Amino acid sequence: MSKQLTRRGVLKSGAVVGAGLAMPTIFTSPAAAYTNEPKGGTVTLGFNVPQSGPYADEGADELRAFKLAVEHLNGGGDGGMMKTFSSKELKGNGILGKKVKYVTGDTQTKSDAARASAKSMIEKDGAVMISGGSSSGVAIAVQGLCQEAGVIFMAGLTHSNDTTGKDKKANGFRHFFNAQMSAAALAPVLEKKYGKDRKAYHLTADYTWGWSQQASIAAATEAKGWKTVNNVLTPLATTDFSSYVAPVLNSGADILVLNHYGGNMINSLTSAVQFGLRGKQVNGKDFEIVVPLYSRLMARGAGKNVKGIFGSTNWHWSLSDAGSKAFVKSFGEKYGFPPSQAAHTCYVQTLLYADACERAKTFNPCGVAEALEGFKFDGLGNGPTEYRKEDHQCFKDVLVVKGKENPTSQFDVLEVVEVTPRAQVEYKPDHTMFKGGSLGKCNPGA
Amino acid sequence: MDAILLQILNGLDKGSAYALIALGLTLIFGTLGVVNFAHGALFMIGAFCVVTLQRILNISTVTIDPTKTDFLGNPLKVKTPYIIEWFGEGAGMAIINWSVPLAILFAIPIMLLVGYVMERGLIKHFYKRPHADQILVTFGLAIVLQEIIKAFYGANPIPTPAPEVFRGSFDFGVLIGMAENAVIYPYWRLVYFAFSALVIAGVFAFLQFTTFGMVVRAGMADRETVGLLGINIDKRFTIMFGIAACVAGLAGVMYSPINSPNYHMGMDFLVLSFVVVVVGGMGSLPGAVLAGFTLGILESFASMNQVKGFFEAIYLPSIDQIIIYLVAIVILLVRPRGLMGRAGVMED
Numbered sequence: 091m092s093k094q095l096t097r098r099g100v101l102k103s104g105a106v107v108g109a110g111l112a113m114p115t116i117f118t119s120p121a122a123a124y125t126n127e128p129k130g131g132t133v134t135l136g137f138n139v140p141q142s143g144p145y146a147d148e149g150a151d152e153l154r155a156f157k158l159a160v161e162h163l164n165g166g167g168d169g170g171m172m173k174t175f176s177s178k179e180l181k182g183n184g185i186l187g188k189k190v191k192y193v194t195g196d197t198q199t200k201s202d203a204a205r206a207s208a209k210s211m212i213e214k215d216g217a218v219m220i221s222g223g224s225s226s227g228v229a230i231a232v233q234g235l236c237q238e239a240g241v242i243f244m245a246g247l248t249h250s251n252d253t254t255g256k257d258k259k260a261n262g263f264r265h266f267f268n269a270q271m272s273a274a275a276l277a278p279v280l281e282k283k284y285g286k287d288r289k290a291y292h293l294t295a296d297y298t299w300g301w302s303q304q305a306s307i308a309a310a311t312e313a314k315g316w317k318t319v320n321n322v323l324t325p326l327a328t329t330d331f332s333s334y335v336a337p338v339l340n341s342g343a344d345i346l347v348l349n350h351y352g353g354n355m356i357n358s359l360t361s362a363v364q365f366g367l368r369g370k371q372v373n374g375k376d377f378e379i380v381v382p383l384y385s386r387l388m389a390r391g392a393g394k395n396v397k398g399i400f401g402s403t404n405w406h407w408s409l410s411d412a413g414s415k416a417f418v419k420s421f422g423e424k425y426g427f428p429p430s431q432a433a434h435t436c437y438v439q440t441l442l443y444a445d446a447c448e449r450a451k452t453f454n455p456c457g458v459a460e461a462l463e464g465f466k467f468d469g470l471g472n473g474p475t476e477y478r479k480e481d482h483q484c485f486k487d488v489l490v491v492k493g494k495e496n497p498t499s500q501f502d503v504l505e506v507v508e509v510t511p512r513a514q515v516e517y518k519p520d521h522t523m524f525k526g527g528s529l530g531k532c533n534p535g536a
Numbered sequence: 537m538d539a540i541l542l543q544i545l546n547g548l549d550k551g552s553a554y555a556l557i558a559l560g561l562t563l564i565f566g567t568l569g570v571v572n573f574a575h576g577a578l579f580m581i582g583a584f585c586v587v588t589l590q591r592i593l594n595i596s597t598v599t600i601d602p603t604k605t606d607f608l609g610n611p612l613k614v615k616t617p618y619i620i621e622w623f624g625e626g627a628g629m630a631i632i633n634w635s636v637p638l639a640i641l642f643a644i645p646i647m648l649l650v651g652y653v654m655e656r657g658l659i660k661h662f663y664k665r666p667h668a669d670q671i672l673v674t675f676g677l678a679i680v681l682q683e684i685i686k687a688f689y690g691a692n693p694i695p696t697p698a699p700e701v702f703r704g705s706f707d708f709g710v711l712i713g714m715a716e717n718a719v720i721y722p723y724w725r726l727v728y729f730a731f732s733a734l735v736i737a738g739v740f741a742f743l744q745f746t747t748f749g750m751v752v753r754a755g756m757a758d759r760e761t762v763g764l765l766g767i768n769i770d771k772r773f774t775i776m777f778g779i780a781a782c783v784a785g786l787a788g789v790m791y792s793p794i795n796s797p798n799y800h801m802g803m804d805f806l807v808l809s810f811v812v813v814v815v816g817g818m819g820s821l822p823g824a825v826l827a828g829f830t831l832g833i834l835e836s837f838a839s840m841n842q843v844k845g846f847f848e849a850i851y852l853p854s855i856d857q858i859i860i861y862l863v864a865i866v867i868l869l870v871r872p873r874g875l876m877g878r879a880g881v882m883e884d
Contacts, residue, residue, distance in 0.1 A: 142686075147691045327804070329801065330794070330795055337840070340717055364703075372717065392796075393796075422608045
């Protein structure tokens with residue numbers, strides 16, 4: 091019996107075939123056990139960093155670190171932190187014997203652009219892991235994409251609680267610290283330095299990281315006796331903060347907390363100093379400014395204004411442990427200046443991913459994720475560290491820093507005033523700042 | 537009362553920047569009929585003239601200090617600016633300290649040259665093209681210019697502090713009998729406001745009281761007739777483009793201590809300045825100044841907590857971000873040619 095070819099039938103078949111062809115290859119590829127399973131002698135990693143836009147300098151430093159990590163993984167250079175890493179799986183012969191190649195994408199510090207570049211690296215270039223970035227909004231967007239695509243996301247610089255809080259994903263891992271940890275480290279130092287009876291005025295960047303940072307530092311300082319007199323949300327695009335800074339002195343506050351990062355931080359701090367806040371006395375006390383999250387690259391942009399101002403950082407090149415020294419030496423000799431905290435976290439994430447592949451003996455994201463979960467390590471610049479299984483957040487010591495009074499060079503802008511032990515900054519996975527969301531199940535893609 | 541006064545003062549320096557950029561923008565539109573979206577880039581280039589001068593003044597000799605080490609443990613390279621070697625510590629440091637005001641002299645020839653090259657090299661080819669073409673090409677030029685600056689200077693803001701004597705602030709409130717700390721105002725913003733007023737007055741005086749200015753005004757009113765009188769009005773308009781570029785550049789120079797120069801600062805001001813020009817009336821110089829200060833002050837008021845709270849209560853969040861556009865819509869609905877615009881401009 092022969093079936094008659096009808097117009098409706100042709101349209102139906104066409105629609106089915108069309109839908110199949112239109113479906114991204116990451117959801118198909120039945121021959122592979124997981125997305126982008128490396129078949130030849132190489133494995134491709136995707137480094138998604140801001141190469142344009144306001145964080146391009148930070149992105150450039152991340153890219154330098156990624157290139158250095160790839161060089162070390164392939165047996166080039168002096169090996170850097172591979173020599174000090176507590177795990178000894180990495181031998182300088184690539185990952186699982188495959189030479190490491192990399193492709194790069196430009197996040198532009200825009201979520202949609204970052205997702206597009208990550209998608210392109212996964213679908214077109216066959217990247218088996220995505221790393222990098224310099225914004226929490228971007229990290230959360232790309233982490234979600236990697237979860238759907240079935241590749242591992244090793245986050246770069248992202249400090250919002252949400253990345254490993256309500257937006258955490260089984261395929262995503264964060265080595266960088268977060269707003270809650272900054273607040274827990276900073277509050278006792280601020281109490282010791284400025285006392286219990288303080289009134290804080292917050293200026294907060296109006297997006298996920300800003301809200302998260304403000305909530306954490308306000309809760310931590312209030313627990314030490316401070317009062318929060320006001321919290322003003324400032325649009326991310328603000329460049330002139332004078333109208334936000336001007337009312338601070340007359341508000342009864344004697345501390346200004348700048349929950350700002352990047353260009354926002356430089357401009358708001360510059361405005362605060364211009365308005366003479368630091369030289370004033372309010373409530374019988376010296377008026378002080380606090381910047382909860384510092385970046386050396388950004389602090390340099392603020393010039394002398396950062397002197398004496400307290401904040402926190404994930405890592406600093408002046409640390410004297412063997413891992414930090416090895417990394418600073420490798421990076422400094424190759425590029426002529428010390429690495430930033432963004433560079434450090436990206437370099438470490440690449441080594442951690444490679445090491446997890448070696449220990450899992452596979453590039454399968456579920457195998458890699460299992461190897462990373464609960465992994466305890468040392469020798470990578472932050473002391474003993476653990477990738478907590480419950481939320482994929484690294485727990486380690488946190489550095490409290492302040493703007494250096496007498497810098498000896500353009501890189502020497504921050505000094506470490508305290509290394510806060512891990513126990514003091516650790517929180518439970520169901521902490522109120524991290525509630526909502528769940529890791530879900532690891533997605534291998536294929 | 538003190539909060540209102542404070543926001544008026546803040547609005548004045550914000551308005552100064554808007555007014556200076558809008559003045560140049562409307563000057564170019566009024567003379568050449570070109571909608572120049574690269575005007576913000578000229579403001580940015582002015583700010584980077586300060587950065588460039590700072591770098592020139594800090595060109596240094598390098599000596600090795602064996603007693604100190606750098607971050608890699610190598611003997612420290614100590615840099616001493618030539619200017620200090622030549623003029624001594626006191627005079628050399630004073631020159632570096634005053635680099636922002638000195639950059640005015642540095643920026644004037646550079647901005648005139650940039651304006652001349654921009655006008656002769658690109659914009660003159662678009663005089664008779666539709667405004668949409670002009671907007672597209674000048675917007676593209678603005679992006680090219682900012683990417684060039686980023687390639688040379690990086691993406692991070694670069695601090696360019698005001699001279700030591702103008703850093704910090706004074707208690708304006710105490711001067712007028714108010715409580716201490718009620719109205720604090722930075723010295724440099726006062727300098728910026730005074731400088732803007734001076735430049736605006738200078739441009740108006742130049743157009744009003746010189747023969748050159750009279751011819752330009754006549755050309756703005758009726759280009760054809762002036763041409764028929766045997767006057768080369770195009771040449772004068774090209775010079776006006778250079779002057780407009782210079783005004784934008786100087787605005788950038790003096791603004792650099794307020795917000796550290798970054799490659800994107802031109803774009804940040806451009807859209808708002810364009811709104812200022814439209815609200816003031818396309819081609820109207822007094823309109824641009826009036827609208828610049830008015831919208832600057834309104835923007836400052838909108839960032840007050842009480843104002844934000846009020847608008848949030850009536851479901852208008854982030855009023856500080858949209859106030860200028862809301863006011864622009866209202867003004868253009870009520871008075872389509874802007875506050876001081878002439879009939880017939882941009883109405884064809």
